[in-house]
Amino acid sequence: MPLFINRDQIFAHQVHLLEHKLRSKEERILELETENALLHLRLAEKHDLSELFAVYVSFATELEEQSKQLLEKVEQANSSLNSHSEDGFQLQVRVAALEHSLEEERENCRAERRKRKELHNTLLRGNIRVHCRVRPVLPFDQIQSSTSGSSASSEEVVHAVSDDTVMVNCVKAGMLVQNKMFEFEVHGPEDSQKAVFKEVKSLLTSLLDYNVCIMAYGQTGSGKTHTMMGSQFLDEPSGTQQEAQQGIIPKAAAELFLISEKPAESHTVEVSVMEVYNNEVFDLLARDEHSNAAGQRRDVITTASGASQVPSLTYPVSNASEVMQIISSVLKLRAHCPTLVHADSSRSHLIVTLTVSSKSPNAVALARRLQSAKMDMRRSTQKEWWSPRCRRANLAAHHSADETSASPASSPCSTPSLSPCPSPRNSITQTPFRTKLQLVDLAGSECAGDAKLLVMLCVSPTQRFITESLQSLGFGTRARQVQKEPPRRKNNSLKVK
Ligand SMILES: Nc1ncnc2c1ncn2[C@@H]1O[C@H](COP(=O)(O)OP(=O)(O)OP(=O)(O)O)[C@@H](O)[C@H]1O
Known part of the structure; x- marks a missing residue:
């Protein structure tokens, strides 16, 4: 020219x-x-x-x-x-x-990428999918860096370079910048709640055949609550929230009622909300003697098959807004405490479980769970929990059919783990789990075996949290390498008693 x-x-x-x-x-x-x-x-x-x-x-x-x-x-x-x-x-x-x-x-190129992603999700990996969401640099990052006195700490060092690669600029004093690359399904700072859910949604179509667990993992202030609930959720007492602001849980609840056609006739859906705080499990739906909501401590019990379960209270629900109203009514019970990073930090792991039970006249006591967990990196000390737990959960999966068939066909509590008062007919041994509690004991069979698990790594983008971000990304990389048994569909026809 x-x-x-x-x-x-x-x-x-x-x-x-x-x-x-x-x-x-x-x-x-x-x-x-x-x-x-x-x-x-x-x-x-x-x-x-x-x-x-x-x-x-x-x-x-x-x-x-x-x-x-x-x-x-x-x-x-x-x-x-x-x-x-x-x-x-x-x-x-x-x-x-x-x-x-x-x-x-x-x-x-985009089409090839999409194919590659699908291959990754279906063929190359086990049934643990790892996504990573890099949040934007926010005003509080600047405030924190000015109080910490370092000009570099609010510098953006974690970048979503493509939809499957995260790059971290690691700078050491006096040395060249070293870029570390991590491969996940990546959501960048500009990605909306809708765009994030779009990538997660496909997992929910499996819900009527497999347990599904979506777990957010990351350090304090990295965006777990924003991703799972949506930022304005806590400000809305009724649990209503603008659709654009909704996180994965409200959107997944809505999707669940969409995919289980006419749920009132064919399925029952129940919700339970628990938190793990200071190594103890609290049932946030429990009520005190005056019928006021009061989180009650629960024991983790081990079934004969070796699965860990918590007999928490469940409420039947018939639509997504009921689910969100129940969750919002108990969220104020959660332990909150400001951290140096985050003024409204929730100090516990939160587990929301939706149990879908079949009401089929063929006595198919099928119960499937959608579990959403918010897991703080600092409080999940047993980082390598995948391997041993996966083996154990696989064993539990072998036995779960027996447990299910032992329950009444139409009972919504056909999964003993979630019934408020475990029935003596089921095979749970009432052995409180006394050793140091880990979140995974709760997530148990929902996370492994025949379950489909999605880990959403939440990452802060700034230099100040680079160590925590690298730890989270390392955790995700290891999780991605876990090879579990391929998910098995339940053979419904064998379970009539
Ligand atoms: N992707 C995002 N876009 C816009 N704002 C975000 C995003 N992610 C997080 N935030 C904001 O950052 C702040 C901290 O996020 P959030 O409460 O989700 O952190 P958290 O990981 O749940 O922290 P904690 O574990 O301490 O509770 C909130 O004000 C939230 O609105």
Whole structure:
């Protein structure tokens, strides 16, 4: 392109020169005319008109010749200028074609990425999917960095470079920047709640066949509550929230009632809300003797099959807004305490479980659970819990069919783990789990075996939290490598008693 402009300029310059020459010739003509007039005078003096005429004619011929030549040159310059414009037009057409094919390549690339993602989710990995959400730099990041006195700490170092790669700029004093790359399904700072849920939604279609667990993991202030509940949820006493603000739990609840067609006729849905605080489990739906909501401590019990369960209270619900009203009514019971990072930090792990039970007349006592957990990195000390727990949960999955078939077919409490008062008919051994409690004992079979698990890593983007962010990303990388047994569908036809 720059070459084209130069050539244009050259031709314009040539035209300018030729015009200049033309002007000088015109001046010359004027001079000659003056001279001619003088000659006329002389001729008049000498009476030699014929000689004067001959000179005049020769000058005129010469001038005519020169003018012709000049005109030819101007025409040549004009035509070459036009041919250049045609070249420019051709170039523009080529550029447009190249841009078009580039866009096509981009689209191909996006399609390949989508295929790669699907392959990752279905073939290459176990049934643990790991997503990572990098939150935007927020005003409180600036305030914190000004109080900590370091100008670098609010610098953005965690970047969502594509929809499957997170890059962390690791800078050590006096050393070159080292970029660390992590591969997950990535949601960047600009991604809306809707966009995040769109990627999670596909998991929920499995809900009627498998247990599904969605777990947010990250340090304080990294956006777990924002992602799971939505930021304005706690400010809304009725549990109502603008759709655009809703996090995964309200959206998943709505989706659940959509996918389980006519749920009131074919299924019952129950909700339970628990928190794990200081290694103890509290049932947030429990009520005191005056029927006031009061979180009650519950024991983790171990079934004969080795699964850990908590007999928490459940409430039947018939639509998503009921679910959210129940959750919002008990959230104020949660332990809250400001941290250096986050003024309204919830100090516990929160577990919301939706249990879908079949009411089929064929006595298929099918119960499926959608469990959503919010898990703080600092308070989940047993980081490598995946491997041993997965083995144990697989065992539990083998036995879960027996447990389910032992329950009454139409009972919504067909999963003993969630019934308020475990029935003596079921096979739970009432052994309180006395050893140090980990969140995974609660999540138990919901997280492993035949369950589908999605871990949503929540990451702060700034330099100040780079250590915690790297720890979370490392945790996600390990989780992603866990190979569990492929999910097995329940064989419903075998369970009639
Ligand atoms: N993706 C996001 N977009 C906009 N704001 C966000 C995002 N993620 C988090 N925030 C905001 O950052 C603040 C902290 O987020 P949040 O409460 O979700 O953190 P948390 O991980 O749940 O913290 P804690 O574990 O201490 O409770 C909130 O004010 C929230 O609104």
